[in-house]
Amino acid sequence: MAEHELRDISIIGGGPTGLFAAFYAGMRGASARIIDALPALGGQLMALYPEKYIFDVAGFPKVLAKDLVRDMATQALQFGATTHLGEVVSGLRREESGEPGAGHFVLETATDTFPTRTIVIAAGIGAFEARRLGIEGEDSFEERGLYFKVLDPGQFKGQRVLLVGGGDSAFDWAVNLQGIAKSIMLIHRRDGFRAHAATVNQVHELQRCGQCELRTFWEVKELHGNGRIEQVTLRNSKTDEEETLGVDAVIPLLGFHSDLGAIKEWGLDTQKADIKVDQVMATNVPGIYAAGDVTSYPGKLKLIATGASEACIAVNNAVHYINPKAKVNPGHSSNLAIFGQKEE
Ligand SMILES: Cc1cc2nc3c(=O)[nH]c(=O)nc-3n(C[C@H](O)[C@H](O)[C@H](O)COP(=O)(O)OP(=O)(O)OC[C@H]3O[C@@H](n4cnc5c(N)ncnc54)[C@H](O)[C@@H]3O)c2cc1C
Structure with missing residues (x-):
């Protein structure tokens, strides 16, 4: 088993939601990683429709799915988030240290362990397989x-x-x-x-x-x-x-089976195959957030646009969870020093 270093946020799923979560983590100065079962980033876009145009992503009158993934990955990985592809996350445990609640989570795949302060589950429809x-x-x-x-x-x-x-x-x-x-x-x-x-x-x-x-x-x-x-x-x-x-x-092209697999056994509140979240994308387990297609809440829409918004909310709340002094509100990127801008 390879044990990786402790990170602030581990993101399960490298689809559009997970990619945007990695970007936001970096923008907030949080260390992050993406773990995905598939051999490439992009989730459903790369696995199911790389050559199709998408027409409802803000800022793009139309964009090929594979081109959107390429640019989302460039944006996501600019702050040093690592990617671990071809690895199915199956195990979750807590490692306590000192004060009760002061420990961290450990995510497990067949070969690696990933210690992490918080988790954002962006597992979409689960690890999926064509019918x-x-x-x-x-x-x-x-x-x-x-x-x-x-x-x-x-x-x-x-x-x-x-x-x-x-x-x-x-x-x-x-x-x-x-x-x-x-x-x-x-x-x-x-x-x-x-x-x-x-x-x-x-x-x-x-x-x-x-x-x-x-x-x-x-x-x-x-x-x-x-x-x-x-x-x-x-x-x-x-x-x-x-x-x-x-x-x-x-x-x-008969559709696909999808399965959240072992994630279903982690004690998270679920609704059918989805994970229930509140308005800040928190699950019922403190420190574990979810975003994108995997989530369930009243009015949920399973779209790339909503996944991006949820990733933003989940990550900003995870940052605040790790350090309660850090504001939830990230401010405007157009004013941030991390992008070489003058902070107002
Ligand atoms: C044919 C088609 C066309 C579409 N067209 C549009 C469109 O025009 N506009 C639009 O907004 N939406 C569209 N969608 C929907 C859109 O693709 C989804 O809303 C979007 O992909 C959700 O992103 P996500 O990151 O939440 O999940 P996903 O894209 O499903 O990514 C989740 C990732 O998590 C990984 N994963 C799951 N479980 C594990 C695990 N245990 N361990 C490790 N990795 C795991 C998976 O391998 C996957 O890569 C379309 C969908 C399809 C199928």
Whole structure:
């Protein structure tokens, strides 16, 4: 076990909320770290929709998810917050020293321990994993023709692509892989779609122009290939008809399972899969705050913008918790000496 140094604030989750929390910690002069289960910063933005435009982040008429993450990371890490990627936080304990309540927390992953004065849980929807097709042998084709997310659309250049699913991701890629993939078929096991109506209409239009084939009541029955996918057998759930087609890539976009995992066992008040917080983003455990998609309170909106606001509130209150003489109100960044400005 590698034991790291004591930090003021440890942030669980390096999505947009965790990144903004790291920035605010640095701006307030608090030492911070980010721990994330994924191999890269960015949370859902990098794992699920790096190539999609986001239109509702203040200051950006539109911004690609991956570009927003790049700039948020630059902003977040400027004060020396460390990042520990590919590590799932599972354990939490308290280490008391001297006076009761004078100790600190210790977060644990499989390999490391992280002593910390306070914690900001920005774990989003938890450590998440794409829903799989649930058919025999699919594991052996993963990344060999079977992809559960699209990180680089260019990888499907000239390929015969089969998209599976009825939600936004499947429909968005049926549109966004146009001009890249050689052919696109989208199948869904029902004839109702969760995708945005405008995108569904776009796909119907592409179908009319022969640029996409949309089939309902079809599902993947078998994958075939020697080392990588070459063919797929589809089954019609209404008629039991089967058809085997040549494909280069199968992309199931069926949503994802998410799980807060061991965090649920930490004695925090929860509501369904979310952590209950009060108006200063404090959980029921003093010194542990939460922000972003993981939180629950009346009127909660799960958005990047609200996560940033909550990160700001959580961190400023964590700073005050560590040092009650430190004001909760951070003042205006435009006046702060830390940015080379003259303090008013
Ligand atoms: C397809 C799609 C499109 C979207 N479009 C928009 C949009 O246009 N505008 C908008 O505002 N929002 C949008 N959202 C929602 C937005 O992505 C979320 O609100 C945002 O990602 C929440 O950020 P977060 O940092 O709170 O959580 P997340 O982004 O979920 O990040 C949480 C991080 O915590 C990590 N983590 C979880 N548990 C652990 C653990 N135990 N140990 C270590 N790490 C852990 C995860 O690996 C993850 O990286 C969209 C979401 C999707 C799926």
